[in-house]
Amino acid sequence: xxxxxxxxxxxxxxxxxxxxxxxxxxxxxxxxxxxxxxxxxxxxxxxxxxxxxxxxxxxxxxxxxxxxxxxxxxxxxxxxxxxxxxxxxxxxxxxxxxxxxxxxxxxxxxxxxxxxxxxxxxxxxxxxxxxxxxxxxxxxxxxxxxxxxxxxxxxxxxxxxxxxxxxxxxxxxxxxxxxxxxxxxxxxxxxxxxxxxxxxxxxxxxxxxxxxxxxxxxxxxxxxxxxxxxxxxxxxxxxxxxxxxxxxxxxxxxxxxxxxxxxxxxxxxxxxxxxxxxxxxxxxxxxxxxxxxxxxxxxxxxxxxxxxxxxxxxxxxxxxxxxxxxxxxxxxxxxxxxxxxxxxxxxxxxxxxxxxxxxxxxxxxxxxxxxxxxxxxxxxxxxxxxxxxxxxxxxxxxxxxxxxxxxxxxxxxxxxxxxxxxxxxxxxxxxxxxxxxxxxxxxxxxxxxxxxxxxxxxxxxxxxxxxxxxxxxxxxxxxxxxxxxxxxxxxxxxxxxxxxxxxxxxxxxxxxxxxxxxxxxxxxxxxxxxxxxx
Numbered sequence: 442x443x444x445x446x447x448x449x450x451x452x453x454x455x456x457x458x459x460x461x462x463x464x465x466x467x468x469x470x471x472x473x474x475x476x477x478x479x480x481x482x483x484x485x486x487x488x489x490x491x492x493x494x495x496x497x498x499x500x501x502x503x504x505x506x507x508x509x510x511x512x513x514x515x516x517x518x519x520x521x522x523x524x525x526x527x528x529x530x531x532x533x534x535x536x537x538x539x540x541x542x543x544x545x546x547x548x549x550x551x552x553x554x555x556x557x558x559x560x561x562x563x564x565x566x567x568x569x570x571x572x573x574x575x576x577x578x579x580x581x582x583x584x585x586x587x588x589x590x591x592x593x594x595x596x597x598x599x600x601x602x603x604x605x606x607x608x609x610x611x612x613x614x615x616x617x618x619x620x621x622x623x624x625x626x627x628x629x630x631x632x633x634x635x636x637x638x639x640x641x642x643x644x645x646x647x648x649x650x651x652x653x654x655x656x657x658x659x660x661x662x663x664x665x666x667x668x669x670x671x672x673x674x675x676x677x678x679x680x681x682x683x684x685x686x687x688x689x690x691x692x693x694x695x696x697x698x699x700x701x702x703x704x705x706x707x708x709x710x711x712x713x714x715x716x717x718x719x720x721x722x723x724x725x726x727x728x729x730x731x732x733x734x735x736x737x738x739x740x741x742x743x744x745x746x747x748x749x750x751x752x753x754x755x756x757x758x759x760x761x762x763x764x765x766x767x768x769x770x771x772x773x774x775x776x777x778x779x780x781x782x783x784x785x786x787x788x789x790x791x792x793x794x795x796x797x798x799x800x801x802x803x804x805x806x807x808x809x810x811x812x813x814x815x816x817x818x819x820x821x822x823x824x825x826x827x828x829x830x831x832x833x834x835x836x837x838x839x840x841x842x843x844x845x846x847x848x849x850x851x852x853x854x855x856x857x858x859x860x861x862x863x864x865x866x867x868x869x870x871x872x873x874x875x876x877x878x879x880x881x882x883x884x885x886x887x888x889x890x891x892x893x894x895x896x897x898x899x900x901x902x903x904x905x906x907x908x909x910x911x912x913x914x915x916x917x918x919x920x921x922x923x924x925x926x927x928x929x930x931x932x933x934x935x936x937x938x939x940x941x942x943x944x945x946x947x948x949x950x951x952x953x954x955x956x957x958x959x960x961x962x963x964x965x966x967x968x969x970x971x972x973x974x975x
Contacts, residue, residue, distance in 0.1 A: 498574025501567050505535060510778040513801040515578035519835060523575040526832040536561040537568050547675050547727075556728055586838045586860045590893045591910035597873060597972050598899070598937070600915045602964035603641035606633070610919060610965040612940030613671065616656040617927030621687070624929060624938060625663070626966065627653040629671050634690070639930040641968070647690035651680065655706045659718065661686050665694070666707045666722070673727040679704040681720060698735055698743055702726040710759040710768045712736070713790040719743075721770055723754035730754060732772050736790065748784050748792060752776045758811055760820060762851050771797070775806040775828060783851050797822075797853060798845070805829060805840060807885075812869035814878050819847040827864030829886040830946045836888045842867045842880065842900070857906045861895050862888040863949060868926045870935040874973050877902040881937050881969075883921040886949040896921055897939060897967075917955060918964040920945055930970060937969035 503512050518527065532538035536558035542548030551557070561568075606628060614627035614634075623644060624637040629652040636645040655666035662683045669678030679701035682694035698720065706723040713719065717737035724730045730752030735743035753776025762769045767786035774780055780799035784792040800806065805828035811820035822845040829837070841861040845853035863886025869878040880900035887894040897916040900908035919941025929936045943959050 495574055495577060498570040498572075499578075501563070502571045502574060505563060505571065506531075509534065511780075511799050511801045513803055515575050516580055517801060517803040517837075517839070518579060519582045520576060520579040522832070522834050523579050526834065528572055528575060532568070533557055535563060535568065537563075537565075550675055551728060554729055583835060583838055585836070588860050589910075590891075591895060591898050591912045593893075593912065593914065595899055595911055595913045595969065598913070598969040599972055600913050600967065600969050602915075602918060603637065603938075603966035603968050605635055605637055605641055605643055605965060610941040610943050610959075610963060611671075612923060612942050612965060613652045613654050613668070614656060615923045615925045615938045615940040615966065617925045617929050617936070617938060618658060618686075619927040619929065619931075620658075622929065622931045624966075625656050626938075626940060628965075629942070632667070634665070634684075636690075639968075639970075641966070645690050647684065647694075649682070649694060651678065655704075657707065657709055658686055659683075659709050664697070664707060664709060666704050668705060669701070669703055674703055675727045675729045677702055679724065681707050681722060695741065697741060698722065702730050705754075706756050708757045708759045708770075712759070712768055712770075712786065714767065714788075721748075721757050721759060721772075723757050723772065725754055725776075726752040728752060730776070732757070732774070734770070734792075746790065748772075749774070749782065749794070751778070753779070755806065756808055758809075760811060762820070771811070773806055773809050777802060779804050779806045781806075781809060781822070781824070795851070797851060800826070803837070805837070807864065808866040810868060812878055814844060814869070815846060817849070819849045821845060821847045822853055823867050823869050823880065825861075825864040825867045825882065827862060827884055827886055829863055829949055831948065833948045833950075836862045836890075840864055842882050844906075857908070859898075859900060859908065859910070861898060862886065862891075865922070866924050867900075868924065868937075870926050872899070872935050872971060872973070873901060874934065875902075877904065880908065881924065881926055883924050883939060885920065885922050885942075885945065889949065889951055889955065913969075915964075915967060917958065918962065919943065919959060919967060920951070921967070929968075932971075932974045934971040934973040936971050939967040939969075941965060941967070 506512055533540050540557045542552045611629040613629040616625040627634045632649040632651045634647045634653055651667035651669055652671055653665045654668045657664050663686045665682050667680045677700040680699040681697045684690050684694050702724045703726045704722050705725045708721040709718050712734055719737050720735040722733055731747055732749040732754035733745050733747050735745050753774045755773045755775040757772045759768050759770055769786045770784035772782050781797040783795040783797050787793055805826045807828045808825045810823050812823055814821045824843045827840040841864050842859045843855055844857040846856050847853055861884055863884035865883055865885040867880050867882040869880055872879045879902045882898045884896055887896050897912055899911050920943045921939040922942035923940040926935050926937050
């Protein structure tokens with residue numbers, strides 16, 4: 442079973458799956474469909490399997506499911522979701538259902554890659570046992586965690602819209618360039634790149650064609666990751682390019698690396714310590730993809746070294762995590778075997794892979810960053826898991842924001858959890874200037890059915906792993922896909938900018954009234970100006 446969301450850098454996840462007619466009808470069947478045997482009819486829930494049968498089904502699931510990802514417990518999703526979505530998709534990955542390559546946009550590419558088995562990997566009886574196990578063991582529905590809604594009102598932020606272009610907001614990038622007091626932002630429609638001042642006025646504009654989704658300042662250049670296609674794709678249409686960080690953008694961008702499979706993030710560092718800046722690129726892809734570092738050979742030439750041959754590489758940080766003086770790589774993978782992986786730099790361009798943490802494919806990893814919460818000199822992890830772009834599934838009570846403490850040896854333990862449906866990113870800064878780290882968190886898939894959907898939440902650190910949650914009425918002016926923090930106005934405190942992408946997937950239903958509001962008075966960007974130092 443694989444989780445086929447599209448990972449837009451930080452991140453638009455958009456569904457791109459089509460099930461066979463037999464698969465979409467699976468919720469009404471007591472046995473899973475196979476190409477060799479027509480399914481029987483029934484309610485899709487049926488009687489509970491005998492204990493021996495249940496034990497056999499779990500043992501088989503642990504064998505066959507863990508070949509691709511961590512074992513998914515039945516309790517992570519309601520019964521209907523397993524029957525209607527997950528198990529029919531799993532059937533293709535186990536060879537129990539034929540794959541319609543001709544009906545896929547990239548069918549020939551996937552057929553050549555051989556990612557689906559050409560024949561069944563298990564017998565029909567074993568597959569039926571797995572199906573019956575999840576049907577009998579999964580709950581009818583998930584229980585929500587009791588949590589008070591965030592207080593209304595941000596006591597130290599002034600909130601305002603930025604409308605620097607017309608049309609439907611499809612923001613794919615926001616990056617605060619604090620030294621130049623400007624905001625770099627991009628619109629996915631046509632791949633337009635903008636530089637704005639703190640008032641929202643356009644300083645520069647460039648049309649790159651491919652949507653920019655990641656940016657970093659390197660010397661006198663602005664490095665941009667161009668995703669190629671926003672929506673799920675395995676085509677080699679992405680690139681890493683460079684523009685002048687100051688001056689005119691009228692000339693063409695310098696292409697550093699091209700023919701990338703839907704790249705979403707790029708980090709810059711001298712990994713082999715030869716005096717040249719190398720690149721680490723997350724090629725998220727869709728069903729194919731990889732994490733690679735590109736060794737600089739000088740004169741804008743790079744040699745690729747694959748760190749992980751797997752789709753879903755979403756975000757990367759380069760840091761010396763073990764104190765040996767060499768830059769290591771920490772990466773989040775959000776497909777199949779979801780997790781965070783540590784690539785320890787052994788020198789001479791060699792890396793040793795270590796699993797930091799792994800999660801089942803229902804977890805929905807969406808973003809992370811490093812931040813030292815207990816000020817012991819070892820970076821801790823802030824993780825957001827709320828991707829819900831695969832299927833129309835109910836709200837998951839385990840989606841939210843987590844803090845993991847580092848013991849100094851890259852071993853992490855969870856110390857804080859804030860339930861936030863659809864959480865996409867959380868950034869840690871000392872926003873209020875009291876010496877500890879607060880959190881700014883956003884959700885791309887909030888629970889719009891709730892009385893007060895949490896699209897943006899500010900979590901003020903009160904000490905002892907307690908945080909006070911608050912938000913603002915303007916959080917409903919957009920559907921926030923990207924976010925960055927930094928001192929945009931140059932007054933010495935940390936501001937927040939959110940970017941709206943309203944044409945996202947409909948796996949989480951959005952009320953018509955809210956969609957109308959986005960069209961009538963929505964924001965392209967939402968600027969939360971920190972007033973701690975007016």
